[in-house]
Amino acid sequence: xxxxxxxxxxxxxxxxxxxxxxxxxxxxxxxxxxxxxxxxxxxxxxxxxxxxxxxxxxxxxxxxxxxxxxxxxxxxxxxxxxxxxxxxxxxxxxxxxxxxxxxxxxxxxxxxxxxxxxx
Numbered sequence: 001x002x003x004x005x006x007x008x009x010x011x012x013x014x015x016x017x018x019x020x021x022x023x024x025x026x027x028x029x030x031x032x033x034x035x036x037x038x039x040x041x042x043x044x045x046x047x048x049x050x051x052x053x054x055x056x057x058x059x060x061x062x063x064x065x066x067x068x069x070x071x072x073x074x075x076x077x078x079x080x081x082x083x084x085x086x087x088x089x090x091x092x093x094x095x096x097x098x099x100x101x102x103x104x105x106x107x108x109x110x111x112x113x114x115x116x117x118x119x
Contacts, residue, residue, distance in 0.1 A: 003030050007045040014087060017094045027069070039100040041067060041079050047087055048079035049100035052107050056080065058096070078107065 008023055008030060015021050015032075022033045023042065032040030032047075041048040048067045051059060059080035067079040086092045 002028055002044065003042040004045055008042060011042065011047055011087070014090055014093050015097060017090055018097050034097075034101055037101065037104050039097065039104040040082075041077075043067065043069075047082040049082055049096055050104045050107070051078050051080050051100070052103040054106075055096075055099040055103055058099070059083075062086075078103075 003025075011032070012021060012023060018034060020034075023030045024033065029041055029043035031038045032042065039050050049055075049059075051066075059082075062083045064081040064083055066076045067081070068076055082093070082096060086096055
């Protein structure tokens, strides 16, 4: 898994209407964050967005596949490939990104840890 700088820059540019997004390298790919919340992945120059029951059907109807981090393992992650026609249309991409953010907010990858309050 790898991500070219040119592809990463293209995706960030396309997401410009969403606001300030950050990309952090992870496990050979990269995570896409908005306001500290991961909602997308980049792997092998493919963009994936977080899905749940609210948006998964959009990807399935478009014939897209889930992110599979390992070819030799059946593990799937709750991220689906973004169709190229959506990626190339900034307005539609932001709509799909907003749905991915919604899915990410409602289904966090890790539960947040709360520090004990001192008396």
